[in-house]
Amino acid sequence: MILQGANIVLGVTGGIACYKAVDLCSKLVQAGAGVDVIMTEAATHFVTPLPFQTLTKRPVALDMFQLLRDVDMAHISLSQKADALVIAPATANTIAKLAFGLADNLLTSTVLATTAPLVIAPAMDADMWANPITQQNTETLRQRGACIVGPGQGRLASGRVGAGRLVDTEEILAAIRQTLGRNGPLAGRRVAITAGGTQEPIDPVRHITNRSSGRMGYALAEAARDAGARVTLISAPTCLPAIYGTEMVSVRTAAEMHEAVMALRQQTDILIMAAAVADYRPAAMAEQKIKKGDGGMTLQLERTVDILNAVAQARTDGMPGLVVGFAAETENLLTNARDKLARKKLDLMVANDVSATDSGFGVDTNRVILLTPDGEAHTLPLMTKFQVAEQVVNRVAAIWRERYE
Ligand code: CTP
Numbered sequence: 001m002i003l004q005g006a007n008i009v010l011g012v013t014g015g016i017a018c019y020k021a022v023d024l025c026s027k028l029v030q031a032g033a034g035v036d037v038i039m040t041e042a043a044t045h046f047v048t049p050l051p052f053q054t055l056t057k058r059p060v061a062l063d064m065f066q067l068l069r070d071v072d073m074a075h076i077s078l079s080q081k082a083d084a085l086v087i088a089p090a091t092a093n094t095i096a097k098l099a100f101g102l103a104d105n106l107l108t109s110t111v112l113a114t115t116a117p118l119v120i121a122p123a124m125d126a127d128m129w130a131n132p133i134t135q136q137n138t139e140t141l142r143q144r145g146a147c148i149v150g151p152g153q154g155r156l157a158s159g160r161v162g163a164g165r166l167v168d169t170e171e172i173l174a175a176i177r178q179t180l181g182r183n184g185p186l187a188g189r190r191v192a193i194t195a196g197g198t199q200e201p202i203d204p205v206r207h208i209t210n211r212s213s214g215r216m217g218y219a220l221a222e223a224a225r226d227a228g229a230r231v232t233l234i235s236a237p238t239c240l241p242a243i244y245g246t247e248m249v250s251v252r253t254a255a256e257m258h259e260a261v262m263a264l265r266q267q268t269d270i271l272i273m274a275a276a277v278a279d280y281r282p283a284a285m286a287e288q289k290i291k292k293g294d295g296g297m298t299l300q301l302e303r304t305v306d307i308l309n310a311v312a313q314a315r316t317d318g319m320p321g322l323v324v325g326f327a328a329e330t331e332n333l334l335t336n337a338r339d340k341l342a343r344k345k346l347d348l349m350v351a352n353d354v355s356a357t358d359s360g361f362g363v364d365t366n367r368v369i370l371l372t373p374d375g376e377a378h379t380l381p382l383m384t385k386f387q388v389a390e391q392v393v394n395r396v397a398a399i400w401r402e403r404y405e
Helices: 018-030 050-056 066-070 074-081 092-100 106-113 126-130 132-143 169-180 215-226 254-267 307-317 333-343 385-404
Strands: 007-012 034-039 084-090 118-122 152-155 161-165 190-195 200-203 206-208 230-235 247-250 270-273 280-282 301-303 322-329 348-353 368-371 377-379
Touching: 007 018, 007 074, 007 106, 018 034, 018 050, 018 084, 018 169, 034 050, 034 074, 034 106, 074 106, 084 092, 084 106, 084 169, 092 106, 092 118, 092 132, 118 132, 118 169, 126 132, 126 161, 169 215, 190 215, 190 254, 200 280, 206 280, 215 230, 215 270, 215 385, 230 254, 254 270, 254 307, 270 307, 270 385, 307 322, 322 333, 322 385, 333 348, 333 368, 348 385, 368 385
Parallel strands: 007 034, 007 084, 084 118, 190 230, 190 270, 230 247, 270 322, 322 348
Antiparallel strands: 152 161, 200 206, 280 301, 348 368, 368 377
């Protein structure tokens, strides 16, 4: 995980959302990041340094004059040490100071002195956010390369409803991860990932689907984003929240997924087909809900398009540069997976034994084997789907480097 071992400087400025910065700080530490907190004077009126100090096990930097006591030039050492500088919550006042390059406290001085990427999570009342000055200042920072995450819509401290809420911790974490990964092994690569189980309608209220939760594909989208890729997630219906920093194309049926993949094919460097695509669909969809009768019922099915085969046929123009498939098997895992690798002309096959209770559909863990056309088989131990995704992404990046760089 990209946050493991990263040095994050967390700037906390004075707003009611300060208490949420404690949660962010906690999650960063849990993810293995080293966190140094800088609080502005105003922030200390909303929350004390104590929770941050307790969580990070490091002193909280409060003001410029502290450096007289610490000898160490705090704003210089923190600015050099940071892999990313995160300001959450960021008030309109601090955003304005940053846009104009002011350095009147330890936080703004550190930002001015750093070359580390900036992640800014604004939080303020709706009118302050909507003010053209704030909008312009935020835009200035964005154009200078800062990642602006939020603000979100919702109920504000004033009781009004509008834009100005600090976004959820998970979203800020995702923005930090994406920012840290900007120059990662897939930087500049366009990656399309399919996810979920397609739904093939029988009538307006029924469909045929499978047990895929979409988790593997969504984990791949996160891992590819964290590796610097521009990710498009082509998703069949799932219960999962959208992945921050990726583009989402929602589809339902195998035919829609086929169309979406083909439409993107020439703008895609790497295609990862993690979706469980239906192989058959009802030959005709009833226009009205089918009423039950006394006897049994036979449903006529027809084949859907094999998307990977269609991609393989069109790929004579070299796009996508790499294609990865998944094989979900309940028996003869290696033989079946190797056969599909060859038949679908893949560069990497992720073979997955879905008969095990701790692997495959509906669980958070997976046990997979990575197969390449040269006959190599790399067995990974049981790990979370995110860890599997990171391994697949690293492998894909290595194959890309070998072949195209
Ligand atoms: N796949 C596809 N189009 C389909 C079915 C599957 O592109 N209509 C892709 C999947 O996304 C996966 C790979 O093919 O990456 C293997 O899918 P799987 O269903 O396991 O293989 P099939 O070739 O359909 O073989 P079988 O159903 O006989 O196991």
